[in-house]
Amino acid sequence: MKSASMLKSIQGIKLPRAILILLLLVLLGFGTIPGYLKGQFSWAKLPNMAHLNQIRKVLTAGLEIPGWQIKDQKVVEIGGHKWSYQLLEGSTPKPVTLLLLPPGDSKSQPQVEWVDIDSALRWQTDSYTKIKFKVAPSDLAIKKQSSPEGSNPKQAEVEARFFRAWTQDQTVGVVQWYAWLEGGDPAHSSWFWVDQLAQLQRQRVSWVAVCLQIPMEPLGDLKVTQPLAESLAKMVQTALMVGPFVGA
Numbered sequence: 001m002k003s004a005s006m007l008k009s010i011q012g013i014k015l016p017r018a019i020l021i022l023l024l025l026v027l028l029g030f031g032t033i034p035g036y037l038k039g040q041f042s043w044a045k046l047p048n049m050a051h052l053n054q055i056r057k058v059l060t061a062g063l064e065i066p067g068w069q070i071k072d073q074k075v076v077e078i079g080g081h082k083w084s085y086q087l088l089e090g091s092t093p094k095p096v097t098l099l100l101l102p103p104g105d106s107k108s109q110p111q112v113e114w115v116d117i118d119s120a121l122r123w124q125t126d127s128y129t130k131i132k133f134k135v136a137p138s139d140l141a142i143k144k145q146s147s148p149e150g151s152n153p154k155q156a157e158v159e160a161r162f163f164r165a166w167t168q169d170q171t172v173g174v175v176q177w178y179a180w181l182e183g184g185d186p187a188h189s190s191w192f193w194v195d196q197l198a199q200l201q202r203q204r205v206s207w208v209a210v211c212l213q214i215p216m217e218p219l220g221d222l223k224v225t226q227p228l229a230e231s232l233a234k235m236v237q238t239a240l241m242v243g244p245f246v247g248a
Contacts, residue, residue, distance in 0.1 A: 046199065048106040049206040051247040055102045058208070058244060062086040063100060065235050071095050079116025094215040096232065097172075101209035102244075109195075110178045110188035113209045114161075117176075123165040127222045130186075131162045131175065133234045140242050158184035158237055162229055164222045165213075173225035175212040175233045180205050181245040184237060206245060210236055 049055075059082060062073040068090035076085040081104070087095040101113060118125070135156040160177035177184045178191050185191065195205040212232055216225050242248060 047202050047204050049204040052106060054247050055206055055244040058100050058102055059084050063239050065239055078120045092215060097213035099211040103207060110191050110207060110209060114176055117211055123167050125163050125165045127164040129162050130159055131230050132159050133230055135234060135238050135241060139238055154182050156182050156237060156241060160233055161186040166219060171216045171218050171220060172213040173216050173222055173229050175229050177210055178207050179210050179237055179240050180207045181241060208240055
């Protein structure tokens, strides 16, 4: 399976998006032309996303984060979609809000979730930046025993957008990204291309939209909140990787 090994190599390399798109089109050609000649079209029926039932359970059960207690958890509607809303109590004076949106079905794709949240919360925002982190296999070791046998997540490289938001009531540091088993990014197009590559192997990439809201001092300095934001974001990504994304 030379094409499979090529895909894995491409996914592990950081290339300009234009080059990735070109490579994808070439691979799509190699993958679809034989089927076209035989009258079999690979896009006629897409495979299902893996562990979708377990991923959707976060709607009603939330997501457990080590060192943090779930003070409240419920389903809320934002932009016509059902989100898991939970309050986490831990090292902060006020609870941290965690919003999670799993796909409704295997046809669901990330779209305009961040715009929906902006419209629903009606907050003002500024100080946009990005945070990057990695979840290495060693980070998953503490929960490896709870993962299904045979599941072996690789290192995930995640990029999230990070900004300050405020209303009359409070100021928060916000972290947002679309998480999947081997990565994450705030742009829905990034998930799209990863999923397209997976489809060439008759697989799909399951995803969850994540929005963390960390209380800050009124109009405080976002840099003060960044270490906690990075730590919490990494814990959320890790919890998804050892839990719902592998069927646990």
